[in-house]
Amino acid sequence: MAQYRTFTAADAIQYARQHVGWDDASALVDAQEVGDGNLNLVFRIVDHQGVSRVVVKQALPYVRCVGESWPLTLDRARLEAETLRAHSQHCAEHTVKILHHDPQLAVMVMEDLSSLHIWRRELVQGRYYPQAAAQLGHYLAHTLFHTSDFWLHPHEKKAQVVRFINPEMCEITEDLFFNDPYQKHQRNRYPSELEDTVALLRNDDQLRTAVAALKHRFFSQAEALLHGDLHSGSIFIGEGQLKVIDAEFGFYGPIGFDVGTAIGNLLLNYCGLAGLLPPREAAEARELRLQDVKIVWRQFEHQFLTLAVEKTNDDALAWSGYAPLFLQKVLADAIGYCGTELIRRTVGMAHVADLDTIRDDAMRSACIAQAIHLGKALILAAPHVAHVNDFIARIRQYG
Amino acid sequence: MAQYRTFTAADAIQYARQHVGWDDASALVDAQEVGDGNLNLVFRIVDHQGVSRVVVKQALPYVRCVGESWPLTLDRARLEAETLRAHSQHCAEHTVKILHHDPQLAVMVMEDLSSLHIWRRELVQGRYYPQAAAQLGHYLAHTLFHTSDFWLHPHEKKAQVVRFINPEMCEITEDLFFNDPYQKHQRNRYPSELEDTVALLRNDDQLRTAVAALKHRFFSQAEALLHGDLHSGSIFIGEGQLKVIDAEFGFYGPIGFDVGTAIGNLLLNYCGLAGLLPPREAAEARELRLQDVKIVWRQFEHQFLTLAVEKTNDDALAWSGYAPLFLQKVLADAIGYCGTELIRRTVGMAHVADLDTIRDDAMRSACIAQAIHLGKALILAAPHVAHVNDFIARIRQYG
Structure with a gap:
């Protein structure tokens, strides 16, 4: 089990390559941090053409918009991944697909929705x-x-x-x-x-x-x-x-x-x-x-x-x-x-x-x-x- | 931690002596099984004068009135003891007092209420x-x-x-x-x-x-x-x-x-x-x-x-x-x-x-x-x- 550390863009690319489960995972070459929310890092992992292929999301141990003074449980990454998987079981067509998640790193790899x-x-x-x-x-x-x-x-x-x-x-x-x-x-x-x-x-x-x-x-x-x-x-x-x-x-x-x-x-x-x-x-x-x-x-x-x-x-x-x-x-x-x-x-x-x-x-x-x-x-x-x-x-x- | 075994009257007496927390625990000399319920063994532990002093209750792993064909969780003894303790915290005057309980043996020792x-x-x-x-x-x-x-x-x-x-x-x-x-x-x-x-x-x-x-x-x-x-x-x-x-x-x-x-x-x-x-x-x-x-x-x-x-x-x-x-x-x-x-x-x-x-x-x-x-x-x-x-x-x- 990996210990928690905050991902850099490079970490996110490497993690996606390891866990995306594709033959051509090496095509994942760059990452854009696009998290506009308050609580998480969100990386779009892109290929050689700059096309976004997959998303890596990591929970931060505090409320992002407030800072480290408002700590927040990392367990929410597990809860998020498990909720989405449970919902996906019964409504896959309208729930984002989770390809991998790791509760220790509070990270998940999920389908890219940038066409939407x-x-x-x-x-x-x-x-x-x-x-x-x-x-x-x-x-x-x-x-x-x-x-x-x-x-x-x-x-x-x-x-x-x-x-x-x-x-x-x-x-x-x-x-x-x-x-x-x-x-x-x-x-x-x-x-x-x-x-x-x-x-x-x-x-x-x-x-x-x-x-x-x-x-x-x-x-x-x-x-x-x-x-x-x-x-x-x-x-x-x-x-x-x-x-x-x-x-x-x-x-x-x-x-x-x-x-x-x-x-x-x-x-x-x-x-x-x-x-x-x-x-x-x-x-x-x-x-x-x-x-x-x-x-x-x-x-x-x-x-x-x-x-x-x-x-x-x-x-x-x-x-x-x-x-x-x-x-x-x-x-x-x-x-x-x-x-x-x-x-x-x-x-x-x-x-x-x-x-x-x-x-x-x-x-x-x-x-x-x-x-x-x-x-x-x-x-x-x-x-x-x-x-x-x-x-x-x-x-x-x-x- | 003791492994689960069904108590005999002798077991119940010995257990009460060990766990009742009294100086004169050796005065506990006999046991009467009085369980009229469907789910448990209940022993009244009595002294030399035949006065009931304390109760030992043990959950059976099946519904007593039906038999071993209807198995039932022993965890209910933990749930019972913890519920009674939680209620006792806020209404001791109307909740039976639990003196000791052991979740493995599914047993508890509690105050005698035979005057009621x-x-x-x-x-x-x-x-x-x-x-x-x-x-x-x-x-x-x-x-x-x-x-x-x-x-x-x-x-x-x-x-x-x-x-x-x-x-x-x-x-x-x-x-x-x-x-x-x-x-x-x-x-x-x-x-x-x-x-x-x-x-x-x-x-x-x-x-x-x-x-x-x-x-x-x-x-x-x-x-x-x-x-x-x-x-x-x-x-x-x-x-x-x-x-x-x-x-x-x-x-x-x-x-x-x-x-x-x-x-x-x-x-x-x-x-x-x-x-x-x-x-x-x-x-x-x-x-x-x-x-x-x-x-x-x-x-x-x-x-x-x-x-x-x-x-x-x-x-x-x-x-x-x-x-x-x-x-x-x-x-x-x-x-x-x-x-x-x-x-x-x-x-x-x-x-x-x-x-x-x-x-x-x-x-x-x-x-x-x-x-x-x-x-x-x-x-x-x-x-x-x-x-x-x-x-x-x-x-x-x-x-």
């Missing part, structure tokens, strides 16, 4: 991928169903819960999603003119109670192996293709969290469009985003129900009335978590390009304010929404 | 302990609060979930509570004249859906370290005293399961009283049982809320509106699990003396039928009951 594009960048540019929403719904249904109590033997499910216990990464979510935006905290970042709007979040009894309930469910409801951070920056997209990456937040949690985070990022884009595109294009794109949200949910719901009918292994959960009832609970959870994603991406530490790249200051503030209002309205409405059409109606009403 | 009485036997005899219900509520509040996300640091909570993963014992509950009574199964046992009543359980869409939801929550909701089998046969009682034993089903599950199982056993007694006591005494005892149910819930609720206000460590869960909202969910869960306890103890494999010892056949059948009807009504009503008074009203209506 980060979905968030495309959404910011106003580029539409008509199949993306349905593919995302498919991914959610297949990864979550097959890691749930519907599918796994109870012994295997419990062993998986243990394997994917992820205290340090969960703590980041626990703090950034459910604490920081609802109190004064030095990590929060929002336009100063929204101080009054943000201050209202701190003293709203119903809101704080609802956020506590969402956090408690995040803490305690081990329904399926979640991706745990399914935003549009963790999704590569191309014509007819969609691939999910970056699963270091993987753990057993409430299914609605993954669904809600994904939809929340579509709605962050929805809120930003007025500042990103000219008025008519923005209006059209907003309609497409609402359609995307509806399709994500409908595809997820349809496929989860189909899988439940065809493949549920548990005698009790197989009763025909149960999966539809459970999905109502998932919809309510998803709407709530979607609301917390809107708020933590506007008031909290980690922001999104859909809002931050709006050039006009007043417009940017207005879009951010809209996202906060929509987030709050969704958190409060969540327990009362029984159908996706009602969800869409509420987005139109508050967004 | 098994609560079920007392309930069957119509003997009333006015403090018992409040003490049970106290035990539930303190053990469950202090092992929950309200109290534990999130890292510690996750470590505890792992430590108390209990697949084999949970599987017994998963099968006996949530599967067997709702299908034809050779383990089921009920009076043949109730065949029509039992058959109705198998085809009731709302009931099967509700039972699936309860099973799913049992599978997935790691809210607190449960006792896991909190029936009146696992509770010793005396004047002003109450001690809980037998925690081999301990695991992280939904708080309502422990509360509901405990209340369910009071209601099994409620249903049996007409066959156990003369009419007037039975009527009085039934009122006392309803009062007990109300006190168990009220005391649990009051103390959990008080602990939540005074001691919640999590910033988000500490919001004042949240604990009351959560306890509404716990009440609904408790009523549902209470219903499943009533049905599994009448239709399923494991029965209770509160019903089985009724001498008159017709009366016994009538009492069992009442328990089944009440169980079914409670499972269906559970999501709609918002207050303990409404719970009591429904017991009067259906029981």
